[in-house]
Amino acid sequence: MLGLNKKDLKLLLIVAVLAILAPFILNPFPEDSAMAQFNAGYPDLMQRFVIFGIFAIGFNILFGLTGYLSFGHAAFLGVGSYAAIWMMKLLTMNVIPAIMLSVLFAGLFSLIVGWISLRRSGIYFAILTLAFAQMSYSLAYSVLTPITGGETGLQPKVTDPRILDGTLPQGETARANIFGLEMNSSYDLIVGGWLFTFNVGYYIAAIAMLASFYVAIRIFRSPFGTMLRAVKSNQTRMYYTGLNAKPYTLAAFVISGMYAGLAGGLLVAMDTQAGAERMFWTASGEVVLMTILGGAGTLIGPVLGAGLIKYMENILSKINKDILHQWFAFLPDGLEDFIITIVYPFIGKGWHLTLGLIFMGVVIFLPGGLVEGGQRIARLFRGKKAKESDSDKSTQSTPAE
C-alpha cells in the first residue's frame, strides 16, 4: 500500500497513531498530581515536537544518507519563516499559501547555497555552510532590517494590507487560521483528573510531519536514496562507474532545505512571528544534535531526537531546587542535601550539561544513536534462535571487498 513494503507501512502507521494520540500519550499524569510537570501534552510543546521533527527528518536526508555535515541548516528555516510571515502580512492569514511560499523560498535559497558549498566536502563543506548561515544571520540582523525587522523581528500588524482578507475591523488582532479555523483554537477534554488538549495547530503540523515522514521513507527506499548512500560510502568509486555525484547531493541538499523551510513556515503558522535568532548557528547545531542523538541514517531516529531535546528543553529545564527537595523528602536530611547537590547541576538551568553529556555518550558509544541503542536492547531480549539466524544472515551478506 502507498508504495511501501510491510515493515515501512507498519512504521508509518505506528508514527501516525502516536501523532494522533499524542495529547493522551504525553499527558499520562493527572493535572493536580506532583508529576503533572512531566506532562508534555500542551499545544505549544507538541507543536514543537512535530515541527522540529520535520526539520530533523530533512536534515537526516542530507547528513544521514550522503554524510555531508551541514552546520548552517537553520538559515533555511529562517528564510522559510520570513517568507511565511510576509505572506501573512501581504496576502492572507490563511497558513496554506504561507507554508507553500516558505517551502519554495527555502528551496531556492538552499539551491544557491548548496550549488556553491557542494563544490567542497568534509570540513570545508561544514565551514562553508556555517559561513553562509552566519552571513544570513548577520544580514538579517543589520542591513536587511526593512525586510526582516532586524532585532524586533516581524509580526502581523493591523495596518498590513492583506489583499485577500481585507483590512481588519478596529481593535481586532490578526490570527493565523486555515480556512477560518484558527490555529490556536483547541478543544479541552477533561476525564477525571486528566486534561487533554486537542489543538488545531498541532494537528496541522502533525499532518505535515506525517507527509514528510512518508516522503522520507520513499526517498530512503528509492534508487535515488541508494545513490545518496553510494555518495557516502565511496564517492570515488561512483565516479569510476561513470556517475556524477553532484546532482544527487545537490538534490538531497535542496530537499533537506525545503524540509527546513516547511518547518520554518509551520513555526510561523503557530506563533505568527519571525526573528533572526532562528538562523543563529546554535540553532543549526541543535538540529545536528537531534539527528545524531536519535540516529543518523535511520528513519525514525531524527524524530525521536527532536522529541527528546525539545522535551528536555521544556520540561527538564523547569525543575528547580524546591521540586527536588519534594522528591527526595523521604531521605534523611543530610543524605537529601547531598543527593540534591549532586543532581542539581544537571537539571533546571543546567539541562544543556545533561544534553552535552548524553550527546557525547551517544557519539562515543552508540554511533547509530538511540535507534541503535534500542536495537541492541531488543537483541538482548530476543531468543538464542533469533541470534543464530542473525549470524547466518550476516555471513551470507558479507560484501565482496
Place this chain on the structure above:
Amino acid sequence: MEAIILQILNGLDKGSAYALIALGLTLIFGTLGVVNFAHGALFMIGAFCAVTLSRILTASRTVIDETKTDFLGNPLKVDVPHVYDWFGEAAGATIIDWAVPLSILFAIPVMMLIGLIMERGLIKHFYSRPHADQILVTFGLAIVLQEIIKYFYGANPIPTPAPDAFRGSFDFGAALGFDPNVIIYPYWRLVYFAFAAVIIGAVFAFLQFTTFGMVVRAGMADRETVGLLGIDIDKRFTLMFGLAAAVAGLAGVMYAPINSPNYHMGMDFLVLSFVVVVVGGMGSLPGAVAAGFLLGILESFASMGAVLEVLPGINQIIIYLVAIIILLTRPRGLMGRKGVMEE
C-alpha cells in the same frame, strides 16, 4: 591616513586572538589530524583562569577596624585579603593589581593538564573515526565544558581589569607626528599584540630550533616513517596537544581585560577561528597566523564609516565572504599544503 592607521591598529588585537586560536587549532590538526571543535572552550577556560586567580588573590578575611566607624558609630568591618597578611599591604595590593599577567603562570600548567587529559581521555579514541565524528564529539565536549563553567561562574560576564599601569591609552598620533588625540589606542591592546607576537614567535622557534620540534615537524610530514625509526611520535603529539591547549588558554587569559569573560565567548571565537584556519590553509601554521591578522584587520577596515556608506553591513559579513571566495578560488587556502584534508 590617520583613519587607516587607526583601523590597522584596531584590527591587530582581534587579529592576535584569531591568530593564537587558529595556531592552536592548526597544531592539533597538523599533528593529530583531529578537527577540534572544543578549542574555543579552551580559550574560554583560559579567560576563566584569570578570573579564578584574581578571585583566589582577593580571598579575604573580615576584620573589625576600630579606627573607622560607620554613620551609627559602630566599628566598621573591613575585608582584608590574605595576600596582605603574607606580603604586606603595599606588595599585596600590587599583586592583586597584576592578577591578570600573573594568571599566565597559573594558566600554563592548568591548560597543559586539561589538554593532556582531553587528548588521553577522549580524543585518542577518535583518531581512526571519520572527521564528522571528531567534529561531533568535540562539539559535545565544548557544550559540556561551557556548561560546567556556567555552573560555577554564572552566566554574566565577569569584569577582569588590567593592571593600573596599562589602563590608559597611548597617543599613537602624537608619536608618529600627526595631530594628538586622533589615533589613540589602549595600552592593554598593545600589550596583547606584543604578547601574541611573543607566543607565536616562541611556538615557531620551538618547532624550528629544538630537537623535539624537529621530530614533531617530521611527524607532521610523515608520521609512519618517524614511527618506523623508533621514535614514540604519539607521546610527542600528545604533548603538542597540551601545548596547543596552553596557547589557546594564554590567548584567553590576556583577552580577559579586553572582553569580560563569559561562558559562551569560546563559541563566538571558535566559529571565526575555524574560518581563519580554512582561509589560511588547513595544516599550515604560517597560514593560520597570517590569515588571523589579515581577517582581523579586514574586519576593522570594513567597519570604517566610509566603507559602510558604500556597502552597508559589510563589517558583519566580510570574514565569511572572504572565506567563501578563498575556498572556492584557492581550495587549499592561502598557504595550504598539498595533500592535507583534500577529499
